[in-house]
Amino acid sequence: MTGGNAIRGTRVGSGPATGESERGESAPRQRVDYWCGNGHHVRPSFAVDAEVPEEWDCPRCGSPAGRNEEDPPSARRNEPYKSHLAYVKERRSDEDGMAILEEALTRLRERKGR
Incomplete structure (x- = not known):
């Protein structure tokens, strides 16, 4: 249904007036590759000047992921429930x-x- 007085527009903040000039420039980023023991590949991004961790938790299985694809870290050993x-x-x-x-x-x- 179209009307002559329908409000037309776009999302808030998507107009030509907004952008990097108004919000400031984005920090330079770097993508870092991690692999878990289950073969999952994760590629989070970090600021260029940030300290990159050696291990990252795999979002698919929760296992630790390392930066070496050939030798991923072993899964953490869970202690069984104790009564x-x-x-x-x-x-x-x-x-x-x-x-x-x-x-x-x-x-x-x-x-x-x-």
């Missing part, structure tokens, strides 16, 4: 655990015996 009992067993020996259990059972028996 509360596993942490307790790290702090206490089996003998300590049996002593604490006997103490608790003795108190329980005394309370029940009353």
Whole structure:
């Protein structure tokens, strides 16, 4: 539907008056190649004067990606979930655990015996 008084235009900021002269010049950029162990290629851009990291997280699989295509970094090892009992067993020996259990059972028996 076209009308004689329809507002015609373009996006805000896309007119001829706006541009690099108004916003300032863009910083010079460089593209850096990274490869992960799964064969994915990532190419983020950095400012020319920025320090480029040796590793970058692959956006496709989350593995670390390195700058050497022939020798990408190995995947990080995830520690399995530990239960509360596993942490307790790290702090206490089996003998300590049996002593604490006997103490608790003795108190329980005394309370029940009353």
